[in-house]
Structures are given as C-alpha cells and as structure tokens.
Amino acid sequence: MTDEARAFVPGHLTGFFSAHPNANSSAAGSRGAGVALSHGVDVRVRHGSHTDADSSLVALNGDAVPIGPVGGVRDALDAPDAAVTVETPLPLGAGFGVSGAVALGAAYGINAAYDRRRSANDLVSIAHGAEVEAGTGLGDVVAQARGGLPIRLDPGDPDHGRLDGIPAAPRVEYVTFGSVSTEAVLSGDTTRLTAAGERALADLRREPTAPRLVALSRRFARQAGLLTDRVADAVEAVRDAGGDAAMAMLGDTVFAFGTDLSDAGYDPEVCVVHPAGGTLHAPKQGTSTPQSVE
Amino acid sequence: MTDEARAFVPGHLTGFFSAHPNANSSAAGSRGAGVALSHGVDVRVRHGSHTDADSSLVALNGDAVPIGPVGGVRDALDAPDAAVTVETPLPLGAGFGVSGAVALGAAYGINAAYDRRRSANDLVSIAHGAEVEAGTGLGDVVAQARGGLPIRLDPGDPDHGRLDGIPAAPRVEYVTFGSVSTEAVLSGDTTRLTAAGERALADLRREPTAPRLVALSRRFARQAGLLTDRVADAVEAVRDAGGDAAMAMLGDTVFAFGTDLSDAGYDPEVCVVHPAGGTLHAPKQGTSTPQSVE
Numbered sequence: 001m002t003d004e005a006r007a008f009v010p011g012h013l014t015g016f017f018s019a020h021p022n023a024n025s026s027a028a029g030s031r032g033a034g035v036a037l038s039h040g041v042d043v044r045v046r047h048g049s050h051t052d053a054d055s056s057l058v059a060l061n062g063d064a065v066p067i068g069p070v071g072g073v074r075d076a077l078d079a080p081d082a083a084v085t086v087e088t089p090l091p092l093g094a095g096f097g098v099s100g101a102v103a104l105g106a107a108y109g110i111n112a113a114y115d116r117r118r119s120a121n122d123l124v125s126i127a128h129g130a131e132v133e134a135g136t137g138l139g140d141v142v143a144q145a146r147g148g149l150p151i152r153l154d155p156g157d158p159d160h161g162r163l164d165g166i167p168a169a170p171r172v173e174y175v176t177f178g179s180v181s182t183e184a185v186l187s188g189d190t191t192r193l194t195a196a197g198e199r200a201l202a203d204l205r206r207e208p209t210a211p212r213l214v215a216l217s218r219r220f221a222r223q224a225g226l227l228t229d230r231v232a233d234a235v236e237a238v239r240d241a242g243g244d245a246a247m248a249m250l251g252d253t254v255f256a257f258g259t260d261l262s263d264a265g266y267d268p269e270v271c272v273v274h275p276a277g278g279t280l281h282a283p284k285q286g287t288s289t290p291q292s293v294e
Numbered sequence: 295m296t297d298e299a300r301a302f303v304p305g306h307l308t309g310f311f312s313a314h315p316n317a318n319s320s321a322a323g324s325r326g327a328g329v330a331l332s333h334g335v336d337v338r339v340r341h342g343s344h345t346d347a348d349s350s351l352v353a354l355n356g357d358a359v360p361i362g363p364v365g366g367v368r369d370a371l372d373a374p375d376a377a378v379t380v381e382t383p384l385p386l387g388a389g390f391g392v393s394g395a396v397a398l399g400a401a402y403g404i405n406a407a408y409d410r411r412r413s414a415n416d417l418v419s420i421a422h423g424a425e426v427e428a429g430t431g432l433g434d435v436v437a438q439a440r441g442g443l444p445i446r447l448d449p450g451d452p453d454h455g456r457l458d459g460i461p462a463a464p465r466v467e468y469v470t471f472g473s474v475s476t477e478a479v480l481s482g483d484t485t486r487l488t489a490a491g492e493r494a495l496a497d498l499r500r501e502p503t504a505p506r507l508v509a510l511s512r513r514f515a516r517q518a519g520l521l522t523d524r525v526a527d528a529v530e531a532v533r534d535a536g537g538d539a540a541m542a543m544l545g546d547t548v549f550a551f552g553t554d555l556s557d558a559g560y561d562p563e564v565c566v567v568h569p570a571g572g573t574l575h576a577p578k579q580g581t582s583t584p585q586s587v588e
Binding site for chain 2: 108111112117118119120121123147148151158162164165166167168169205207208209275276277279280281
C-alpha cells in the first residue's frame with residue numbers, strides 16, 4: 001500500500017451515439033463509436049487531505065473544480081478524504097469526456113492508494129455508474145477503459161455492455177470552439193439522436209474503418225440536430241479541401257484524422273489514438289509483497 | 295489501402311489456467327490470468343510475396359520458421375500470399391505466447407494491408423481460432439488483445455469469453471531456462487491442472503492484486519504437476535531472499551514483479567506490463583479518404 005497513486009486515462013471523442021437510459025445505472029449507457037486520445041488526464045490520488053464538504057471537488061490544472069462523478073467514486077470506494085489532483089490539456093464540456101476520464105482515473109488511483117483490491121471491471125463499473133448518476137455522460141468511461149477506436153455495441157458497464165473496435169491508429173486533429181451542455185442534451189428528448197445513432201452504428205459495423213467513422217459521425221451530427229454553426233463551417237471547409245471531419249459529441253469541437261484540418265487551413269491540436277485504456281502508472285519501487293497461499 | 299502494414303502485440307506470460315476444449319474453436323479456450331509484456335512481437339505484413347507451400351511460415355528474426363496459427367489466419371483473411379516478417383526478443387516455446395502474438399499481429403497486419411475491413415473482435419476471433427486449431431495455445435490471443443494483467447473469466451474468443459484485469463502496472467523480471475511443449479501438455483490429461491487452475495482463478499477474483507497473482511501462480515505450478523526443477527530452484531531462491539516468483543505456463547521460465555529475481559542474484563530480462571493490447575502501428579501518412587454517406 002502506498003499513500004499516493006497516479007493514473008492516466010485517455011480523452012474520448014464520441015462520434016455518434018444512441019442514448020439508453022435505465023433505472024439501473026450499471027445497465028444505463030449509450031451505444032456508439034469514438035476515438036480514445038493520447039491527450040488525456042493525469043490523475044493523482046493522495047490519502048486523507050480532502051476535507052471540503054463538496055465530494056465532487058478536484059484540483060484541476062490548479063483550480064478547485066467540481067467533477068460530478070468523482071463524488072460517487074469517492075463514495076463507492078469508501079474514500080471520502082481522497083485528494084484528487086488532475087492535470088490535463090483538454091477543455092471541459094467540449095466533448096472530450098474529461099468528467100469520465102477523471103472519474104475512472106480517480107477510481108484507479110483510490111483503489112491503489114487505499115488498497116481496495118478491486119478488479120479493473122469493478123473500477124470501470126464504479127466510474128461508469130457515477131458518471132451516469134451525475135448526468136455528465138453515458139458511454140465515455142467504458143470507451144476510456146478500452147482505448148483505441150472503441151465501438152460500444154451495448155450500453156452499460158462491463159457486466160452489461162460488449163465492446164468492439166476499429167483496428168486502426170490514425171493521427172488525430174481537433175479544434176474546439178466552445179462547450180455544449182451534455183446534461184442539457186441528455187435530459188431532453190433523445191428520440192431523434194438515438195434513431196440517427198442506431199443507424200450509424202449498424203453502418204459502421206458493416207465497415208469498421210477510420211474514414212467510415214468520420215463520415216458516419218458527420219451524418220449523425222446533422223441528422224441528430226446537434227451540429228453547431230461553427231462545426232458545420234469547419235466541416236464544409238475540410239470537405240472543400242478534399243478531406244473529411246465531424247463533430248465531437250457533445251462539444252463545439254470538430255475532429256478529423258490525418259492532416260485534414262491542417263490541410264483546410266486550421267491550426268488544430270494534434271494527437272494520436274491512444275491504444276490502451278486507463279492505467280495506473282507503474283510505481284517507482286517494486287510492488288511484490290510475498291503472500292502465503294499454502 | 296497500403297501495401298504494407300505493421301503491428302505490435304505484447305508477449306503474454308500465463309500464470310495459471312484451466313483448459314476448456316470444445317469442438318467449436320471459437321468457444322474453446324482457457325480461463326486463467328497472466329501478464330501482458332512490453333516485450334512482444336513486431337509484425338510486418340507485405341502484399342503478395344509469400345510463395346512457400348507451407349502457409350504457416352514466417353520470417354522470424356531473419357529465419358524461416360513455421361508458426362502454426364499463421365496458416366489459419368492467412369486462410370481466414372483470404373491472403374495466402376501475405377508475407378509476414380516478425381522481430382521479437384522473446385524465445386519460442388518458453389511461455390511467452392509468441393505463436394499467439396504472431397497470429398494476432400498477422401491478422402491486424404493483413405486486415406490493413408489487404409483492406410479487409412474487419413473489426414478488432416473479428417481479428418481476435420480469427421487469431422484465437424487459428425491458435426486453438428493449431429494446438430499452440432488456448433488463451434494467449436484474447437489476453438494479448440487486452441493488455442495489462444488480464445484475467446480470463448471465460449474461455450473463448452470475444453463473442454464467448456469475458457475478460458477482467460488486475461489494475462496494476464508492475465515492473466516484470468523473467469529468466470528462461472528452456473522450452474516446454476504446449477502441444478504435449480494440452481493434448482494430455484488436463485484434469486489435474488484444470489482443477490488447480492479453477493481454484494487459483496476463484497482465489498484471484500476475491501483479491502485481484504499483482505502479489506496475489508504471483509502467489510497463486512506459484513501454487514498452481516506445483517498443484518498442476520508442471521513445475522520444472524530449474525524453476526522450482528529459482529522460486530526457492532527468490533523466496534529465500536524475501537520475494538516471490540512463479541512459472542510461466544508453458545515454458546521453463548520463472549517470472550517475478552519488481553526486483554525480486556535481481557534481489558535473489560539472478561540477471562533477468564526486464565520489462566514492464568504493457569497496458570494496451572495488440573495494435574496496428576500508426577501509418578506515416580494521413581489515412582483519411584472522404585466517404586459519401588448521404
């Protein structure tokens with residue numbers, strides 16, 4: 001047992017999704033597909049110095065910020081005093097799944113720092129359930145636990161949802177214009193977006209490639225009525241330059257693979273697909289404590 | 295579509311397992327737990343230059359070597375002429391899952407080089423089925439597709455088997471004394487090893503930690519009657535030095551976490567847990583080819 005643990009969780013751009021609410025937060029979630037990013041969150045958990053009454057507070061890039069699901073994670077792992085410090089280059093509310101990433105990183109970190117001895121699936125379930133309860137997301141956590149280009153075949157935590165993936169590792173470009181409220185969209189009528197998301201998923205499964213993910217995500221944003229003016233303009237500019245781009249759900253963010261945003265004259269952030277899911281950082285010392293099992 | 299594609303697949307040490315044969319190779323496999331290694335195989339697939347009648351042949355570290363499941367992978371992806379080149383620091387037949395890693399890397403590489411548009415799960419299923427048919431392994435492929443410290447809850451490919459994991463990322467040390475024939479063990483009476491493997495799995499699920507994995511793997515090797523003399527000596531030396539170690543299934547190989555083999559005076563190979571499963575290497579160029587989905 002150590003007093004401090006660190007985890008990295010990739011950011012996650014959702015290209016398209018369908019919403020599947022359920023009274024059981026483990027079974028609730030979304031289906032869809034997206035991109036796990038090498039830009040993510042570094043989460044550090046320390047023992048015993050969180051004293052604020054707001055159990056969702058973390059220190060994010062130096063500021064005290066509430067991240068909804070963190071309260072549920074601290075609660076589920078019986079660590080109300082866990083201090084959670086986050087460093088990330090990703091903006092909040094712009095479609096990068098930062099709340100889910102922080103929730104999952106906090107779960108991994110608390111498990112290690114507090115010696116909770118939970119399995120990886122347990123920790124993913126805890127973070128997913130906390131995210132659904134907080135209303136900040138439906139499918140980022142399970143995607144961020146997988147890495148790569150995750151396809152969420154079923155909604156829910158690892159006990160409920162199956163995942164697949166697109167076997168590719170493209171370079172990723174993105175530009176963020178501002179934020180969109182995930183809570184506002186998810187608490188409204190999701191009939192139209194869910195129908196569009198189901199169509200996109202069926203089409204992607206027939207041809208699970210990276211270019212197809214962008215094209216189907218582009219169609220989804222329009223059919224779901226979620227496309228912002230600034231993303232629409234950027235997508236048009238990229239298409240005019242011979243590339244393709246789509247919107248990150250849910251944020252005022254445009255993303256593309258390869259150099260498609262650069263080629264259209266944008267100055268995007270650049271990263272790559274992160275092949276792994278969220279992981280604990282290797283400790284500096286050996287971890288072996290011999291155990292008797294005779 | 296490119297003419298060449300490259301993939302990396304981690305090596306995989308199995309600590310303990312139970313064997314679950316099935317006439318359906320997708321459902322056949324093993325349950326158990328192990329360690330995905332940052333030492334793995336780099337696989338390069340090129341179009342159209344494999345002309346040998348032996349469809350299992352690959353170029354491994356410069357030598358033409360048959361890797362059983364590669365024939366099945368070439369066949370399933372309709373690429374009999376795919377040239378497969380492998381570079382790896384890992385020895386064959388010593389418990390590192392090299393055959394499974396090459397099979398999975400070939401599946402990823404052929405899918406990209408031949409534009410086969412299969413999903414990640416499809417490729418894992420193909421490699422797993424080919425490995426089971428070839429008799430070279432039962433559970434390495436699904437573990438190597440996950441990365442980390444995989445716990446195989448059910449036997450079989452991604453449509454059949456669920457996975458979990460130990461949320462840890464220890465440093466890994468190993469020493470190889472020689473090889474053990476996986477085919478010989480798996481084709482013999484597996485009753486005793488399967489009973490020992492089921493016990494170890496139940497115990498690990500109650501406490502999924504890295505030290506517990508080593509302790510239960512150590513117990514398994516003895517109970518299953520698979521412990522070699524040289525591994526037994528090494529385990530004893532490590533235990534005498536205050537550490538813990540176990541045997542890699544199936545090879546004459548001892549492994550430990552942290553610095554436990556070094557501390558006992560060995561000069562081990564050193565790597566870390568590989569957090570990701572097998573992945574295609576990012577292409578040097580952008581991959582985006584705009585598609586119409588209107």
